[in-house]
Every structure is written in C-alpha cells, then in structure tokens.
Amino acid sequence: MGSLSIPDTRKLFTPLRIGTLTLSHRIIMSPLTRKRCPAGIPGPLVAEYYAQRATPGGLLISEGMMVSVMAGNMHGIPGMYTPEHIRGWKVVTDTVHAKGAYMACQLWHCGRFAVSVQLGGRQPLSSSATNIGVVNAFTVKGRVPTETAKEMSGDDIKVTIEDHVHAAKCAVEAGFDVVEITAGNGYLCDQFLNSKVNLRTDDYGGSKENRARFTLELLDAIIAAIGPSKVALRFSPWGTVLMPLDADPISTFTYVLSEVEKRGIAYVCLTQPRTDLFLSEDVKRENLRKAVQEGSGYDGTNCFEEVEKGELDAITFGRWFISNPDLVEKIRLGMELTERTIETTYADGPEGYTDYPVGEAV
Numbered sequence: 001m002g003s004l005s006i007p008d009t010r011k012l013f014t015p016l017r018i019g020t021l022t023l024s025h026r027i028i029m030s031p032l033t034r035k036r037c038p039a040g041i042p043g044p045l046v047a048e049y050y051a052q053r054a055t056p057g058g059l060l061i062s063e064g065m066m067v068s069v070m071a072g073n074m075h076g077i078p079g080m081y082t083p084e085h086i087r088g089w090k091v092v093t094d095t096v097h098a099k100g101a102y103m104a105c106q107l108w109h110c111g112r113f114a115v116s117v118q119l120g121g122r123q124p125l126s127s128s129a130t131n132i133g134v135v136n137a138f139t140v141k142g143r144v145p146t147e148t149a150k151e152m153s154g155d156d157i158k159v160t161i162e163d164h165v166h167a168a169k170c171a172v173e174a175g176f177d178v179v180e181i182t183a184g185n186g187y188l189c190d191q192f193l194n195s196k197v198n199l200r201t202d203d204y205g206g207s208k209e210n211r212a213r214f215t216l217e218l219l220d221a222i223i224a225a226i227g228p229s230k231v232a233l234r235f236s237p238w239g240t241v242l243m244p245l246d247a248d249p250i251s252t253f254t255y256v257l258s259e260v261e262k263r264g265i266a267y268v269c270l271t272q273p274r275t276d277l278f279l280s281e282d283v284k285r286e287n288l289r290k291a292v293q294e295g296s297g298y299d300g301t302n303c304f305e306e307v308e309k310g311e312l313d314a315i316t317f318g319r320w321f322i323s324n325p326d327l328v329e330k331i332r333l334g335m336e337l338t339e340r341t342i343e344t345t346y347a348d349g350p351e352g353y354t355d356y357p358v359g360e361a362v
Helices: 044-052 083-098 154-173 188-193 213-226 249-262 281-294 319-323 327-333
Strands: 016-018 021-023 027-029 059-066 102-108 178-182 231-235 267-270 315-317
Touching: 027 327, 044 083, 059 083, 059 178, 083 102, 083 154, 102 154, 154 178, 154 213, 178 188, 178 213, 188 213, 188 249, 213 231, 213 249, 231 249, 315 319
Parallel strands: 027 059, 027 315, 059 102, 102 178, 178 231, 231 267
Antiparallel strands: 016 021
C-alpha cells in the first residue's frame, strides 16, 4: 500500500486534532455492522479486517457494540460489557495501534429494534410503548417481527445509563482511544429525542429539553467516568430510518447540539440525510430504498469541498470502506473505487469482508 508521507496540501489530508488525538488526515471510517462476531466476541478475522483499513494517524470507528443484553443481544453483533469482550477487542485495538492508527468504540443500544427472542423473553425497551413495525434479521432464529416496546421506567433509565458507563470503561480497558455514543439512526437515544416516537409525559418527554434529557444524562455520566476528551456522539438529525422525522428537527437538534458543545467532547458526527426532507413520505421511502440498494453520500470525488471551505472538519466513509481497504490512498490518488458486493455485507467468514483487494493504490 502506498505511503501517506507524500505531501498533499488539500485540507482533507492535513492534520486534525480531536480530543487528545492528532489525526494525520481527515478520512474516517464510519461504524459498519458486519455480523462477524460469533457469541458477540471478535476473533482474528475481525482484527485482520480493521488492520487492513488502518492508516498511520487515521481513525477507525468500530461497528456498534451492545452495552448489555437488553441493548439488543443481536446475533453476530459484538458486545462491550464482559471480560471476554474486553480481551477480544484488545487484540483488535493492539493490531490497529501497531499500524499507527487510532480506534473509537461505538456503543449501541437499539431500544425498540430489539426483540424478546434475543432478550431471554423480556420486552424490548424504548422511550414509549411503540412498535417500529419492521423485522429484526439479526437473531438466532432469522427474521423476527419487532414488538411493542416497554416504556422505560425511572429504574430502567438509571440501569441503562449505568450499562453505558460500564461499557465505556470496558472500551477504555480494551484499548480504544475514543468512545462514541450512538444517538441517531433510530436507536434508543434517538427514540427519546424524536417527538413522534417519544410520547412520554414525564421529565423525559414533551419539550425538546425533556426529550434531550436522557441523551445528555447518559453523556454526562460517561464523561464523568472516562473524561470528555475520550467521548464522542453520533446524531442523524434528518434521518428517517426506523422512525418518522421529528416534528421540528431544527429546533430539537439546535438545542441538543448547543448543550453537547458545552461539554467539550472529542467530536460530534452528523450522518447525511438519506432522503429529501421536502418530498412526500412515499417518495422519501422510495428514495431511501434506492439509496440502500445503489449507494449515496460521499465518494472519492465529492469529499473535498466542504472540508476545504471549513464547513466540516472531516468526512466519515461507510460503505466505501467495506470494499476498499486502501480507501484513503485511493482517494488521495484519485483512483476508481471498488463497488461492494451487497450479498456478502452480512455474510459469514472472509468473503466480502477481508478478501477485497488490499494495496491496489501503489
């Protein structure tokens, strides 16, 4: 693989300080569920996968990791709450660090997307008693319809925050440089933030301030445990995946982001909208279907301008990192990117995982 030592004056390839880390370039690997962790524990194949995509001074964000059994306990999806999880991921982070790269651990609680068959028969948790009305394919029994979630009690909220704090401490012990909290994409924090899903009438529902309370309390608890410089958040303000669009996303996220900014955390990542906000719901759903099948977002040609103008500090790439282990060098050299094979995204073993060509950019 080519070296990043060749000077490149484009801002995408200049250093960036986040928390206590200094990145050598601004192309970051997004969290990507790959379903390659039997019993929730990564093995040598996972270490190889991340090492292939590591570059000196680059940042990789891990796939989402369950913070507890109640967080989802999905088949093939990793966890971050037991000694076995810590030992397994320590091998991965050591391998990534040996390549000179950094790694963030994304913590994940899927809320109402969980299903009781994975939770020992217990009802999934959410901000309110709602049902997404889709299927969860990440179970030992295959595709299972989602169920009506239990509205979380005060005790449920307290335990869930404690679970996140424990998982964050485990992630630091496992060698991760940053802990990223999943607060978007229709999962638990998003289920509290979203006015169409959060139907509560207590201190965690109603106003934007109340709906943001769970996320901010969770954030503060993790900051208290591991320090703000090791904490990050991911939001999807315009996302309509697994939930309807918030009634007033500008107001909701202006408030929550202004509060997050006061905490001085390492970074905030905002995912791109996958649908046009000004189209009808039917058209947005159709566009989303096409986006999932055909791909969208940043590629090797459209990722420079916003960073150059200072509108964004960095760009995170998801699907392109699946099929281009040497994505950073390909973008730097203007090379054509390899398309992924959709059928093997969630398959087992190395096919579609570690067998994409490495070192094409030379």
